[in-house]
Amino acid sequence: MTYLKFYQKENDAFKTEYNIHLEDKQAIKIAKKISRHFKFTVNEIKIYGKKSHGYAWFRLNKIKIPHNTSLSLLIHELAHLYEYQKHNNERHNKQLMKTIQKFIKYCRKKNYWLLEG
Numbered sequence: 001m002t003y004l005k006f007y008q009k010e011n012d013a014f015k016t017e018y019n020i021h022l023e024d025k026q027a028i029k030i031a032k033k034i035s036r037h038f039k040f041t042v043n044e045i046k047i048y049g050k051k052s053h054g055y056a057w058f059r060l061n062k063i064k065i066p067h068n069t070s071l072s073l074l075i076h077e078l079a080h081l082y083e084y085q086k087h088n089n090e091r092h093n094k095q096l097m098k099t100i101q102k103f104i105k106y107c108r109k110k111n112y113w114l115l116e117g
């Protein structure tokens with residue numbers, strides 16, 4: 001699956017999270033909660049730009065997200081780090097989608113986007 005197709009599928013499946021935008025502080029808070037709960041390492045979160053895409057540096061445990069990121073984009077990049085650390089998976093595949101689903105379910109349960117920044 002190309003990554004564009006993947007994003008399309010993802011954004012269709014998680015419309016709610018795609019439309020939830022986070023304050024930068026809030027995004028970092030949520031990232032910490034997710035990484036603590038699912039036990040993987042996030043060394044650094046860079047926030048810059050206003051584009052609707054992010055980036056993950058697998059070997060550095062580092063991600064990039066734009067200001068005011070959508071919740072689904074934050075989760076996408078975090079899922080990349082998780083997949084690399086747990087399954088050595090660097091791809092946009094079913095396994096990544098499974099992890100994204102898991103993270104979304106967790107965030108829905110906790111209503112994390114309602115947290116104050």
Ligand SMILES: [Zn+2]
Binds near residue numbers: 076080092
């Ligand atoms: Zn990706």
